[in-house]
Amino acid sequence: MGEVRLHGFWYSPFTLRVVWTLKLKDIPYQYIEEDRYNKSLQLLQYNPVHKKTPVLVHNEKPLCESMIIVEYLDEIWPHNPLLPSDPYNRALARFWVNYTEETFSAGVAFYRSNSDEEREKSIENLSKHLMVVENQCFGGEKKIFGGEVINIVDIAFGSMFKFFEVAEDIIGVKVLQDEKFPQLCSWYNNFKNIPVIKENLPDHQKQVATINSIREKRLASS
The missing domain is CATH 1.20.1050.10 (Glutathione S-transferase Yfyf (Class Pi); Chain A, domain 2)
Structure with a gap:
């Protein structure tokens, strides 16, 4: 399915949403901890609009906003579905x-x-x-x-x-x-x-x- 990376703040409820989803679906990923007061150039490049975490990078394509990321993961990895089929x-x-x-x-x-x-x-x-x-x-x-x-x-x-x-x-x-x-x-x-x-x-x-x-x-x- 390709490489998955997650940029986040460990204490953030929004990052937590994505972490839980990755764990529930047993998706291997690399985690990159960001500094709130010194955000990485990669983060700013991946999320130039809001400059916030979390950012998921899948096959070098970045996605922002926690629940959008959760839905994306649910669609790409449909096992253990989170959204109802109806x-x-x-x-x-x-x-x-x-x-x-x-x-x-x-x-x-x-x-x-x-x-x-x-x-x-x-x-x-x-x-x-x-x-x-x-x-x-x-x-x-x-x-x-x-x-x-x-x-x-x-x-x-x-x-x-x-x-x-x-x-x-x-x-x-x-x-x-x-x-x-x-x-x-x-x-x-x-x-x-x-x-x-x-x-x-x-x-x-x-x-x-x-x-x-x-x-x-x-x-x-x-």
């Missing part, structure tokens, strides 16, 4: 993957909050997004993900929830509460303990320290 269910999965981006933006606002007022507003907004998922994606026939086989929505939400865990430790506020989001929390606890996921999770305390350092630098420069 067109309607596939479209539905893509809808919820897209919704993770909205939810993640709400989580970033929480992570970046620097005052009590900002924090309260961000927690309220994030909780609204999480409640939509709690109510719409679980229960009876409405269950969209979290089944016996990992799919693309698990990958998208799982990486996002890992970031939320880190943000909670940095801010010192628990948003993902079992009593408020019982089905979401139950799903995430099961998901992160699946061997291939658990074995490829960043060290939590190291991730907290790294992302907090990035946050402090951003706040100092604002």
Whole structure:
């Protein structure tokens, strides 16, 4: 299938999405760790528009944006499929993957909050997004993900929830509460303990320290 390389940040939820996909499909690849403050010339060449990770290079052809990369890998290596074969269910999965981006933006606002007022507003907004998922994606026939086989929505939400865990430790506020989001929390606890996921999770305390350092630098420069 050709050579595969991945440029990423080890602590990034977006890089994590691609790593999980590569591991789930048992695709050999070379990993290149990038420096957020001194990005390689190759990365800037491969992603001249956003200049961000992750970037996947397959047969010397670069691809950007984590979920686009995940879909590409799923198409080129169709074993252990992540997207449903049924067109309607596939479209539905893509809808919820897209919704993770909205939810993640709400989580970033929480992570970046620097005052009590900002924090309260961000927690309220994030909780609204999480409640939509709690109510719409679980229960009876409405269950969209979290089944016996990992799919693309698990990958998208799982990486996002890992970031939320880190943000909670940095801010010192628990948003993902079992009593408020019982089905979401139950799903995430099961998901992160699946061997291939658990074995490829960043060290939590190291991730907290790294992302907090990035946050402090951003706040100092604002």
